[in-house]
Amino acid sequence: MEIFDIYLLEAVLNGLLLGGLLALLSLGLNLIFGVIDVVWICYAELIMCGMYAVYYLHVQYHWPLYAAMPAAIVIVAMLGVLLHQLVIKPVLAAEPINQLLVTGGVLFFLQAAATLAFGIDFKNLGVSLPAVRIGEMSFSAARLIAFGAAVLGVLGLFVFLRKTYLGTAIRAISQDRAIMPLMGVSPGRIYTLTSALGGALAGLGSCLLVLQYDVHPAIGLSFGPITFLICVMGGLGSMAGGLIAAFVFAQFISVGGFFFAVEWGYVIAFAFFIGMMFVRPQGLFRR
């Protein structure tokens, strides 16, 4: 194979790995929107909290990663419930713009609180995973692990939504809210459960991101906008659409970055997004 082709293949595969991670991130946001009809603009800031949780438990308190990471998932799941009970519940019946603004407020609140609590410096887990060489290509092990875990997370959620009573109720509630009590389902409980699930997915995302990136209070801004745009492109609330859009976006970033420069990858991806909004404003898959 020509050296150029190998690098291109490497870029495509790296895009696939990134796509898995973005798919996981967008899944949580889509789940929340699909069920509760509210966009957690502060979703990536929950991920930031989870990254700090892993960092402090592991580096400060010397928990092994296999304990720190599940703990972080539980912590972010609880943050999700807290967010729902304290912030979302009072505005459930409010205008969508108010709901956006209030979760936007939480975004800046969490950022500011993190700065206050943890300082602005970049914190590193200090775990360095080797690169995996396949033929002449090399991949970061952290990315491979992230991809594997993201796929498992997506599949796990899928099975839960298909096979369990609560999962079926979660899918049902987005189709007809008003009659859920007739099934013996309390919508409030489903909302709380969904918030915990969305939080847990953000928590899983934070475990995978903290392996690859330093934590700092504004890290959410690196993932938040792109996660939101992926959800919009896939059709807000459509999980299948979000998954596909995540892989499309990741290829733009990775392959676009390969042909030009990494920064160009993002420029192209967002330009594509804007173009898509003219052509298909409802997203690839409308619910």
Place this chain on the structure above:
Amino acid sequence: MLSLSDISAAYGGFQALFGVSLEVRAGESVAVIGPNGAGKTTLLRLISKLIEPTQGTISFQDNSLVHVPPHQVVGRGIAHVPENRRLFPRLTVEENLRMGAFTAREKYQERLSLVYELFPRMKERRAQPAGTLSGGEQQMCAIGRALMSGPKLLLLDEPSAGLAPVVVQSIFELVRKICREGYTVLIVEQNIRQVLKVVERAYLLEAGKIKMQGPSQDFLRSEEIRKAYLGL
């Protein structure tokens, strides 16, 4: 079994029911008939606690339903087939039925075979999204979903509404079958002639008030009913 006494209720800002009293005994099939906007649907929504009465008491099996939250009503044995069926269109038939068994999971398999026995068509269509069913099939699925909870009392809101005349016939056949199976049924209908042939007793609800009650034979014989509602 079910007893409403002196119930008043408001719906959408105006009063829909005025001092309604109504009784359903175990094993009975009872209809509430009346014109559009008489408050029939409101009556069923009250029993399911989807709305609160402004006055009066509701009790079921000698227990008051006043402080029972809506999602606990089905656990007490009251299943409600809502107006327009309200299936979950993107869930399959079987998933819709599973939602009906949400409060009775340990009996799921047993009741599923029971519902499939009652509606063989549902078994054929079990993997199909409910939104793709025909109107009559959707009504079967909605009734099946309610039966999955193993109700002592079945509330049916206009099961014949929006269906083709041929299908209406078969839906009333089904309702008759369900009544014969021993379910206690309270049914609200505008299709008065048909429903009176199926149930044992009826109430006439007009403008939020009970205007007449008695065995359905009396209704069919009543000059007033025949003129106003049966067009005879």
